[in-house]
Amino acid sequence: MNGAIGEVYSSLNGQFRGDLLRPGHTEFSEARRIWNGMVARTPGLIARCAGVQDVQAVVRAASAAGISPAIRCGGHSLAGFSSCEGGLVIDLTNMRQVNVEETNRRARFSGGCLLGTVDTATQAVGLSSLMAPYSTPAQRKILTSFGHCAVAAETLAWSPSSK
Numbered sequence: 607m608n609g610a611i612g613e614v615y616s617s618l619n620g621q622f623r624g625d626l627l628r629p630g631h632t633e634f635s636e637a638r639r640i641w642n643g644m645v646a647r648t649p650g651l652i653a654r655c656a657g658v659q660d661v662q663a664v665v666r667a668a669s670a671a672g673i674s675p676a677i678r679c680g681g682h683s684l685a686g687f688s689s690c691e692g693g694l695v696i697d698l699t700n701m702r703q704v705n706v707e708e709t710n711r712r713a714r715f716s717g718g719c720l721l722g723t724v725d726t727a728t729q730a731v732g733l734s735s736l737m738a739p740y741s742t743p744a745q746r747k748i749l750t751s752f753g754h755c756a757v758a759a760e761t762l763a764w765s766p767s768s769k
Contacts, residue, residue, distance in 0.1 A: 608692065611692070611693070613670075614667045614694055618653065622664070624655045625637075627653075628651055629648065640689050641682045642683070648691060649695040652697050661701075676688055676694070677695075678696065678697045679698050679699070679718055679719075701717055703719075704716075708732075708733070
């Protein structure tokens, strides 16, 4: 483990509620897997966050150590931006909470949510997200790029200034 990664690990160890995974940890091999295996990399540390406080702590620690981390939300980066070689991955995949305010027609969701997670939560109260009706990022990207994203009349208002 290089000096900067070791510094981040030491500063987080004991206060981090999530998992700090280094090469050799029993869960490391599974945790480093990303959707596009063609760009698989081996980070020096995976900080699997349990909540906002963990995200804040790891961002501060990375900044203090001069590290630019990779951020993994759903792990679907085609180009492999959700991982790095020998560096730090801030992993949000355990943060999949969705809070739907039915009366305000708004939803707040954590950084690790997949689009299907948001769709399931909004549809449970008769609302729809402002995304194409497909759960995989590739399908949504293709459809929205060509303007084929139909939005139902009962959509969420995503902008704080929307009425």
